[in-house]
Amino acid sequence: MPNEESTISPEEQEKLIHAKQEWAHTFDAVSDLIFIVDNDxxxxxxxxxxxxxxxxxxEELVGRKCFEVIHGTKSAPDNCLHAKVIELGKPQTAEFIVEKLGGIFEVTMSPMFNTDGRITATVHVARDITEKRRHEELLAAQQKQLEEINNTLESRITEAVAELRKKDDILIQQSRLTAMGEMISNVAHQWRQPLNNVGLIVQNLQLAFKSNDLSVEELDEDIAEIMKVLQQISETIDDFRNFFSYEEKPCSFIVNELVSRSLSFVEPSLKRKGILIELDEQPDIVVSGYPNEYMQAFLNVMLNARDALLGHQVSMPLISIRISGENGRSIATVRDNGGGIREDILPKIFDPYFTTKHQSTGVGLGLYMAKMIIEKKMHGTLTARNVDGGAEFRIEV
Ligand SMILES: Nc1ncnc2c1ncn2[C@@H]1O[C@H](COP(=O)(O)OP(=O)(O)OP(=O)(O)O)[C@@H](O)[C@H]1O
Ligand SMILES: [Mg+2]
Known part of the structure; x- marks a missing residue:
């Protein structure tokens, strides 16, 4: 009589077949590479x-040597896990670069035991990790790049800031050259009168000498007069030369003196154009900073006022300058009656290269430079507003 336990009912047989099919489907559906090899x-x-x-x-692979198919070699590679799995009886994992299959694989090899506990085969599950490795390498490279950027960031910022400083200095220098052009024409006018005087004195001397009418006292007097005039001319040259020298360190200066000196450069030409200048000042306001650059900023503001007045053909053109002191700070305001600044452009006038003038007369750097000098170099403020009939610039240092 057959053993009841070993008989399998048709229903159970059906179930077994179904389970086997299901397992085969699963085996085939997995995207990892799975294969079982025997001990050979x-x-x-x-x-x-x-x-x-x-x-x-x-089915074409069954019975073929795995290393021939996978590695294209006549024997198993040195790093093959098979021997180790057999020896240890435990799953082993390793990574393989398999050129023939064109990728990097992470392989886990597990032993399969028979009922006696002997290993009869090994199951290999291989996962293609080529993409993963590529991403990891890319990430590592980016990480390294980032670290390098981070390491050099500080020095590069310092370099960039130094570069900008240099550019700023060049711009200041350029804008100073523009002011210089303006001043040279004024110097020529300033010198005409004293030079004429010297010429007259010398002519008179010559006449007096020829007519034997020259006393030692008169000669001394005339020479003293000539020396005085020459001294004035020489001072203009000094002012002029100082204005173009580079100031490395801040120093104390009297705002009133500086404004007067700046005015001496531009006043004659403004007067010739019918522009009146009013100066209202508290005496001797002392501040610390860079006098030449302050003068440059002040001159830029003055020249803008002149341009506005001439541009609008104002009937009684006037520039009023006030110098005062407040809580240890100096305030210089320059006000004109040239029609003021359009409200919509008022926020832009300090931007570099902003100009409403024809390109032959303005590049739009004057106020930008002035602001940089007053605010960045001297930690003061330069602001603008419209007042009755004109614009007012306020330089506070
Ligand atoms: N006093 C003022 N009245 C009216 N508008 C002014 C006055 N000052 C400046 N502006 C306006 O601000 C603009 C910018 O002035 P900024 O001095 O920067 O440049 P610019 O005078 O046009 O050219 P640059 O000074 O480089 O020769 C001027 O073009 C003008 O429109
Ligand atoms: Mg200007």
């Missing part, structure tokens, strides 16, 4: 993903 390293079973990687059908 011959394929016993191969899933669809593995077969596809090898470019054939699963």
């Amino acid at each position: 390293l011959k394929f016993l079973r191969v899933n669809r993903a593995m077969a596809e990687h090898c470019g054939c059908r699963p």
